[in-house]
Amino acid sequence: MIVGLLSIFGAYGLAIAMVHLSRAWFRSEHRRPIHYVLLTRNNAMHIEWYLRTLLFVSKMKARDIHVVVMDERSEDDTLAIAERLAESRPNQLEIMEWGGDAQLDEWIARYESEEVVLVRLSNTKELQHIPLYQ
Structure with a gap:
């Protein structure tokens, strides 16, 4: 059960990190x-x-x-x-x-x-x- 909870939190954390990284890349590259x-x-x-x-x-x-x-x-x-x-x-x-x-x-x-x-x-x-x- 703990392993399942950790994998869910890990997936959410990875998704949040990817959203922030993609937004930072988009803003720096395409938003002069x-x-x-x-x-x-x-x-x-x-x-x-x-x-x-x-x-x-x-x-x-x-x-x-x-x-x-x-x-x-x-x-x-x-x-x-x-x-x-x-x-x-x-x-x-x-x-x-x-x-x-x-x-x-x-x-x-x-x-x-x-x-x-x-x-x-x-x-x-x-x-x-x-x-x-x-």
Whole structure:
């Protein structure tokens, strides 16, 4: 009877270990992070909502993301709000000031083998690339 119980516990333990190993393999091999580039200009009213939405949806989908906020010389508090959020999540949020198209092309080329989503927040059609709209 003890041998039977030990074999049942052993089978359950082996099944649990296999599920965890396969999940870890799948996540590391097939789930590369998504890189979002948000181009902003005077979006203080919405930037916090956009960033929190991206972070929340990525957590719900168990998907790693990296968000770069490129500010095109905003005249409101857009940059300050984004920097405040970036302080609490330094590995997920990066703040850059707009340096022209060459800077954007260089950043995208750095991650060309991964998924990069470019969203200009002033263009309502491009907002559909933010996961909440999907």
